[in-house]
Structures are given as C-alpha cells and as structure tokens.
Amino acid sequence: MNLIDRYIAEVGRHLPEKNRTDIEAEIRSMVEDMLEERGGHDEKVIVETLEELGDPKSLAAKYAPPKRYLIGPGWYEVYLQTLQRVLYIVLPIFAAVTFILTLAKEPLDFVDALGNAFGGAFEVGLQIFFWITVVFILLERSDEVPGEAIERHPQKWTVAQLPEFAGKRQISVGEAMTDIIMDLFVLLWVVMPVVQSWLQGDLDNVLFINPELWNVWLPVFLVLMVLNLIHDVFKLKIGKWTPALTATNVILCLGSIIYIVALVTTQQVINPEFLRTLDPEQIARLRDVSTWSVWSVNITAAIIVGILIWDMVNSIRMARKLNEQPELVVANKNVS
Amino acid sequence: MENDEILQNMLLELRRGVLSLAVLSQLSEEQYGYSLLKALSEQGMEIDQSTLYPLLRRLESQGLLQSDWRIVDEARPRRYYVISPQGKAVLAKLKKEWSTMAETMSEMLS
Numbered sequence: 145m146n147l148i149d150r151y152i153a154e155v156g157r158h159l160p161e162k163n164r165t166d167i168e169a170e171i172r173s174m175v176e177d178m179l180e181e182r183g184g185h186d187e188k189v190i191v192e193t194l195e196e197l198g199d200p201k202s203l204a205a206k207y208a209p210p211k212r213y214l215i216g217p218g219w220y221e222v223y224l225q226t227l228q229r230v231l232y233i234v235l236p237i238f239a240a241v242t243f244i245l246t247l248a249k250e251p252l253d254f255v256d257a258l259g260n261a262f263g264g265a266f267e268v269g270l271q272i273f274f275w276i277t278v279v280f281i282l283l284e285r286s287d288e289v290p291g292e293a294i295e296r297h298p299q300k301w302t303v304a305q306l307p308e309f310a311g312k313r314q315i316s317v318g319e320a321m322t323d324i325i326m327d328l329f330v331l332l333w334v335v336m337p338v339v340q341s342w343l344q345g346d347l348d349n350v351l352f353i354n355p356e357l358w359n360v361w362l363p364v365f366l367v368l369m370v371l372n373l374i375h376d377v378f379k380l381k382i383g384k385w386t387p388a389l390t391a392t393n394v395i396l397c398l399g400s401i402i403y404i405v406a407l408v409t410t411q412q413v414i415n416p417e418f419l420r421t422l423d424p425e426q427i428a429r430l431r432d433v434s435t436w437s438v439w440s441v442n443i444t445a446a447i448i449v450g451i452l453i454w455d456m457v458n459s460i461r462m463a464r465k466l467n468e469q470p471e472l473v474v475a476n477k478n479v480s
Numbered sequence: 481m482e483n484d485e486i487l488q489n490m491l492l493e494l495r496r497g498v499l500s501l502a503v504l505s506q507l508s509e510e511q512y513g514y515s516l517l518k519a520l521s522e523q524g525m526e527i528d529q530s531t532l533y534p535l536l537r538r539l540e541s542q543g544l545l546q547s548d549w550r551i552v553d554e555a556r557p558r559r560y561y562v563i564s565p566q567g568k569a570v571l572a573k574l575k576k577e578w579s580t581m582a583e584t585m586s587e588m589l590s
Contacts, residue, residue, distance in 0.1 A: 167537070169549075170513070173558050174529055177514035197530050206534040 147187075148175055150306045151194050158204035160217050167207055191303050199301035215280050223280040225318025230272055230325060237447055239265040245440050276325060313383035314462055320380035327373040334365065354415045361407060368400055385463040397456040401449055408445045499527060499535060501578060504544060504571045510562035536561050544570055 152175075156168045178193045179185060197203060215223050239261040246257035337352065353362075375392055382389055407413065414437045502525050506516060513533050520527055539545045544567035551557045563571065 170533060170537075170559055173556065174513055174533055176556060177512075177558075178529065181514075203530050206530060207537060 147190050147194065147303060147306070148172070151175075151197075151200060151303070154200040154306055155204045157218050158201050158216075160208055161221070171203075194303050195301065200306070213284060215277075215284050219280055219284050222317045222321060223276070225316060226280075226321045226325065227273065227276050229318060229322040230276060231269060233322070233326070234272060235265045235269055238268050241440070241443060241447070244443060245436070279325065314385055314466060315379055315383050317380065317383075320376060320383070323376040323379065324373065327369060327376055331366075331369050331373070334362075334369075338362070352415060352418050354412055357407075357411060357413070361411060364403065368396070368403060372396055372400075385459050385466055387463065390459050390463040393459045394456050397452045401452050404445050404449055404452075408441060413441045499525075499531070500539065501571075501574050502527075503532070503535060503539065504563060504567055504574070507545060507561055507563040507567075510548075510560040512558040512560050514558075516561070539567070543567070 152168050152171055155171060156164050159167055175193060175197070178196075179189060182189050182193065213220075242264045243257045243261040246260045247254075334353070338358070375389075375396055378389060378392075385393075419437055502520060503516070506519055511519065513529070513536060516536075517527060517529060517532055520532075536545065536547075540547050540561065544564060545561050546564045547559050547561045549557050550560050552560075
C-alpha cells in the first residue's frame with residue numbers, strides 16, 4: 145500500500161495543483177484495477193505494476209505536458225511556504241529590534257523609529273525575497289524535464305527510485321527549508337565580514353564583532369551553526385520528530401542557549417573600535433553608547449533564546465504526539 | 481540504433497491520431513478506463529494504461545467525452561467515460577475521413 149501511495153504522491157508532485165487530486169484519484173483507481181486483474185496486493189505484483197506504469201515524472205508529463213517554469217509546480221508550494229515562513233520570522237524581529245534601538249536615541253522620536261523599522265524591514269524583505277527565489281530557481285533547474293527519451297524507455301525506471309513518502313510528514317518541506325536557509329543566512333552574515341577582512345589582509349575596515357572573540361568564541365559559534373545546519377538537513381530528510389532527531393534538537397538548543405548566555409554575560413560582543421567609528425553626531429544623540437550597545441546585544445540575545453526554548457519545547461511536544469499516534473496512522477492507511 | 485529511434489518516433493505519431501478515433505468509437509456506451517483498455521485490446525488495439533488515461537482526460541477537456549465518478553455493483557468508485565453529443569458529431573466526420581484515407585493509402589501502398 146505504502147509503495148502505491150508514494151508512487152501517486154510522486155506523480156502528483158509534478159502535476160499542476162488545479163486538477164492534482166482528481167488525477168491522483170484516477171491513477172489510484174487505475175492501479176487498483178490492474179492489481180485486481182493480476183491477483184492481489186503482493187509486494188511483487190505491486191512493484192511489477194508500478195514499473196510497468198513507469199517513471200512518475202513521465203506519467204505526469206502525459207497528463208500535463210511539461211512547460212518550462214522559473215519555479216514549476218513541483219517546487220512552487222514549497223517555495224511559497226519557505227518564503228512566507230522566513231519573512232514572518234525575520235521581518236517582525238528585525239522591525240522590533242530596529243524600533244527599540246532607534247528609540248534609545250536622543251531625542252525620543254517615535255516617527256523616526258517607525259520609519260526606520262518599516263524602511264529597514266522593507267529592504268531586508270526584498271533581499272530575502274530575491275535570494276530565496278534564486279535558490280528555488282536553481283532547484284527547479286536541477287530537476288530534469290522528462291523528455292521523449294524517458295517516454296520510450298519506461299522499463300528503465302524502477303520503484304527503488306521512488307522518493308520516501310512525503311504525505312505524512314510532521315515537519316513540512318517548507319519548514320525544514322526555512323531553517324536551512326536561516327542557518328545559511330546567519331552563517332554568511334557572521335562569516336562574510338571576517339573572511340573579507342582576512343582577504344584584504346588587515347583591519348582597514350573595523351568589524352562590528354569584537355576581534356577578541358575570534359580565537360575561541362567565533363570558532364565555537366561556527367561549529368554550533370554547522371551542527372545546526374546538518375541537523376536541519378536531517379530534519380528535511382526524515383520529516384518527523386523521531387527520538388534521535390528530537391534528542392539532537394534538544395542538545396543543540398541547550399548548547400546554543402548556554403553559549404549565548406555565556407557570551408552575553410562575559411564578553412563584549414560589539415567591537416569598541418566599531419562604536420568609535422560611528423558618526424560623532426550620532427553618538428551624541430545616543431544617551432550612552434556603551435549602554436546602547438549592551439542593550440542591543442541583550443535584546444537580540446533574549447529574542448534568540450526565546451525562539452530556541454520554543455523550538456525545543458515544540459520538538460518534544462511533537463515527538464510525544466508521534467509516539468501516541470503511530471497505530472492510528474497505519475489503521476487509516478489500511479482503510480483507504 | 482539511430483534508425484530504430486526514428487521508427488519508434490514515427491510509429492508514435494502514427495498511433496496518436498488513430499488512438500483518439502479508436503477510443504471515441506468504443507465509448508457509445510460508458511466504460512471506465514480499465515474496461516475500455518480490455519475492450520480495445522480484445523479487438524487488437526493494444527494501448528498502455530499510461531497512454532489511455534491521459535488521452536481520455538484530454539478528450540474530455542476538449543468536450544468530446546463526458547465523465548463521472550460512479551460506484552457500480554458495489555465495486556470501488558471508478559470514473560466512467562461516455563461520448564458527448566459534440567464527440568458524436570466529431571466521430572462521424574472522423575470516420576468518413578478515415579475510410580477515404582484508408583482507401584487511398586491501401587491503393588498507394590499496394
């Protein structure tokens with residue numbers, strides 16, 4: 145049964161959303177008719193039947209001839225989900241932090257703060273939109289378009305090529321992709337300036353992050369981020385809060401929280417040199433530069449710690465749900 | 481190898497038009513996909529499932545067929561197809577065209 149579901153889901157993934165459900169139902173009915181005639185639901189008969197039908201991609205292509213898309217139906221939903229999620233997470237946080245930090249300036253100016261928050265969020269939003277779109281255009285290009293060659297040699301396709309079933313995921317593809325993209329953003333944002341100044345040979349541009357952190361704190365941060373990235377790739381592949389995945393998640397979240405709290409309480413994150421390079425007029429407007437810089441770091445850290453705690457609790461909750469329900473899911477499948 | 485591929489392509493093109501005609505001709509009474517496939521194959525017209533089902537859908541979207549999900553004899557629900565009035569009109573003209581063409585071709589090839 146599972147194999148048929150996976151086959152149909154894979155055909156559906158390459159169909160336009162408009163008549164996807166209908167065509168999927170028809171293909172299921174067709175497969176059932178074929179199985180009935182061949183005498184049952186043995187694994188062997190199912191495999192034979194599906195391989196006779198051939199590559200899901202080229203079957204889908206017969207229903208809806210493939211067109212060249214910038215982002216086709218196979219990726220479009222995941223693209224929208226990912227874009228939405230990243231924007232929903234980043235923009236409010238960015239706007240809120242900008243708003244609070246501008247308010248810290250003298251004289252107190254709400255209009256200025258609002259303008260900064262919205263203007264900044266708009267620019268960041270455009271950047272995010274652009275880069276995520278680029279990523280998905282590349283993903284679309286990496287999918288081969290089923291041409292006539294596949295149509296004429298359907299025997300070459302085997303069920304072993306079916307991807308794991310995507311229908312009963314707990315963690316949607318969009319959600320996992322969002323996390324991966326966020327990891328990459330954070331990594332680039334921290335690493336790029338450091339790499340740049342290394343390449344340029346010297347400190348002719350003063351970095352935002354305190355160079356004293358480079359030797360120990362920054363490498364630890366990079367290790368944490370890379371571990372996170374690997375974990376999120378597994379999240380994408382597994383799609384469920386299995387015990388192993390949940391355990392790693394809790395460990396990584398706890399590790400990150402400890403790291404952040406230790407960093408913020410013991411170290412000066414923003415480069416004091418960097419504060420000195422600020423426009424003197426701007427500095428004059430800040431009530432107290434060092435207080436301002438400590439505050440901005442603390443607020444950001446508090447928000448990140450909050451998200452981490454939520455993430456940790458959520459994964460444990462979902463893992464418990466998965467534990468309670470496995471039989472129910474199987475039972476439902478057998479009925480259909 | 482090259483020739484084989486060219487032949488395959490030409491056969492594919494040749495069959496494409498004929499199949500539509502064959503399908504339309506067998507749907508004066510409603511059938512679901514698999515029963516139609518059997519009916520066609522009994523009369524010597526072999527066709528893949530993965531070709532027939534999309535073809536049925538295309539003919540329906542062109543208005544030549546009508547379809548309905550239905551349960552008959554307590555079986556699973558199946559999609560039943562039947563020719564539409566418009567399809568009947570098209571079929572009549574196609575039939576005529578076909579016999580002229582078949583005559584011409586058999587003379588030409590003999």
